Amino acid sequence: METFSRLFGSLLMFVYHCFDRIVINGYLSGLSRPEQAVSFFREVLHVPSITKEVLRQRTTDYRNWVEAFARNHEVPIEWAEKGVRKEEHILPWLRHMERKNAYGVYFICRSMEQCPSFRSSKPKYPTENPDYRILAPQRSRFMHYYFYIRDEVAGPMIFRVGTFFPFQATYWINGHSFMEQELHRLKVPFRKDDNAFLAVDDPEALQAAADRLSAEIIRNRLEYWTLVLGPKFSKRERMTMNLNRFYALTQVEYCRNFQTKLPDPQNLPTLL
Structure with missing residues (x-):
């Protein structure tokens, strides 16, 4: 780093380091x-007998709720198209939200994917209890919902949730998006292109915004959207069982960014 600064320090406008892409899985601890x-x-x-129909009813209830949510809030909901990148497809809706300076869910995507679930089956041999069923874990292919969200704190984020028990969830957030929201809040002028800040009036404020992203802030946003959009449980169910989510990091990207000004070719540093 010292050698880099010595050779190219005159070309640097500012340097910042931050979290970039963060992927988190959320598991229902009690289920x-x-x-x-x-x-x-x-x-x-x-419920005396945990049959396939009993499990399927929770799936049906949640799917009906999501479809009604999309209809009532006029949120587009579509099946994912093969060969089409979801992030590129939904970009016009995100830009529309940004122009309106609006927050919330702006698109929902349905997708068939493999994920853990439970299988209910009758025992191989007769038992004294005719309602007895064997519940076993399995991986199966079923429908997932992708909620595309513009959050007031985290900026654009994605919440994916499976529609079968145990309703595993995955979240995508980005440190650059959080920093962008922080700079807007502090009214610090900047220019940003995709995942890079190209210019900023106060580089120290930019780095301070990156440093403010914490586990507490991330958990708060995940908990909020899981409560709003996730599978529904009654107050009695929540009081009886531990239905809080356990969060586990699956991918974290951390980056150091060097923003330079265009050099005069005649004044480039000599490397030898």
């Missing part, structure tokens, strides 16, 4: 294992 799901249905809901 992630088969025995927990059995306890939920039998002891909380008093």
